Amino acid sequence: MSRPALLSGLSPDDRPTAIAGLFILVILAAGTGYTLAKFGNAPLLQPGYLLQQLQIGAFLGIIAAGMMLVILISQIDLSVPWTVAAGAMTATAVGGPWAIPAGIAVGVCVGVVNGIGVAYLRIPSMIFTLGVNAVMRGLMVAHTGGFAPQTTATDLMRFLAADRTLGVPHAIFMWLAVSVFMIVLLRRTSYGRAIYAIGNKEAAAYLSGVPTRRVTLLAFVICGVCASLAGMLLAGYATKAYQGMGDAYVLPAIAAVVIGGTNILGGRGSYLGTVVGVILIVLLNSVLSIMEMPEAGRQIIYGLVIILMLLVHGRDGRA
């Protein structure tokens, strides 16, 4: 398959990131063209709009960061939706200075349970995390009585999620912090190398002396913490937690990771790609809603974009 000359100089791992980046420009151009033709202005190119999109993207981005780690070791975490909700609900219920530590603890607990099931009992993560998700949902429904909890987010949660410094929302700084952590983790630590090794061939990693079970467990813990952190930020953004607040995030998170070039079978992918994938999805959603596209058309375009992006770069090499 012939590739554009512009991209041929890039390494195979960076190519998906570059393609997704180009696609973001295409989305912005198409959206701007639409608003220029219809309203005669270009709100999409204003810094305020872009910062707001990044703020919305921060929640998805933090979830996708954890999800990417799990996908890199060729597992998946479907317990994310109710880990998000549980983190938010616990934090708002505890309140006070212990709100955020309590929410993080929920994420750690879910991650440990997931990790034990997947790494030690060797149950396929697809089904085990699904069961954990159901249990978390049950616990939260029992805890809240099935209604939106009356407790509200603490001031710190609101400060971290909704407030701005010099016009930049703090949520973006949170995403940035998570991103720096992920990049250092994946590029500069032996843990990061172990992650890629397990994703490529777990047996080989084990024989090379990688403690595969502990690495897997820790990956699920990080994913759980990311999900509960995103949940608390979401609660801070919306000032309270609500039922099903995480449901809309799991599939976009997987899609963002895959669009960013991470192999769904694990072992390959760069974190920068995931960030670009998140921005692509958030912008796509936003531009489609500016175009007043009905839900039906949005779903179809969403599906087509995922297939298109994968056709361009995500094809696995095996015949």
Next chain:
Amino acid sequence: MSDLGLRLRQNAYLLSVIVLFALVYLLYHAAHPKGFSSAVLVQNSNEVFSLAMLAMAQTIPVLMGGLDLSVGAVMTLVDCLASHLLVGTTTQIALGVLACLVTGALAGFVNGCVVVYGRIQPIIATLATGAIYIGLALFLRPTPGGKLDEDINWAMTNALDDFVGTVGLFSDGLPAWFRPIAGVPTSLVLLVLVATLIWVPFRRSVTGRAVYAIGSSEQAAYMSGLDINRAKLTAFTLAGLLAGIGGLFLAIQTSSGNADIPQAGGYTLSSIASVVIGGTSLLGGSGSAIGSIFGTAVLKVISFNFRIFDIAPLLQPMFEGLVLLSAISLGALRMLRVKNQLELFR
């Protein structure tokens, strides 16, 4: 006799699932105020049917080592289509049913094409096509609605004697051979028919065996000269057809169409759970759609029991999750006995 013993041992897991189902179901009937009656059986069978179809549909990609995240979406698409087409004269309804089945199969075929020719992993390819099918369903039914033909609803969601009554068979009194089976739910008969007329022939065909071979080792299957692409295309098409049957029945059962995104997602996830409880390996290569039917039955019967035994509705989701977790953890206990850790990796 040794042949029988071998077969029993080979299907020990499936048999234990069936025994579990039978025990829980007997418990349910014993505790139900109207237990052991045709009416209860009919209601249960109707509730199980659509998910059983989806679980069968899900089994086929899982046997190949993949996963189909679009079964719920295909079901929803066909459900919305059926709510438009299943009205009018008998001929129109018959054509409508045919169109629904073709749509389901076509959706599956598209999945197959994306997987085979696009060379995209099934799980992510069907995630994307699933979004497209949900979008199409939303175009057909932006808001829930539609009114299906009442006769087909009555005929399909009741016992066999209501079916023959609606169709107009045996108008001069039921024959003697029919009376013992008059109380059998029509949907149960349909389920058995689908299993014997679609699944069993497929399982025994070369393509069906190729699906198992691909799940065990795709390279070995390729080296053995099996037509991998054709097997995958057929498998996904068949999965789409089965999901379409599920959607068709859902429309008939509810007498309307509803492009409900959370419902589609819920059905997809439940279908995976059913497949796993039914004993099909998520790694591919072993299991059967028959097992998935019983997996669905176990899953559903447990929630039936919640209704009978008066468990607080708020606690039900938690118990369902715990049952699912313990069911899959039981199967994993053998891992604790493995001596050579390398056996754990595949």
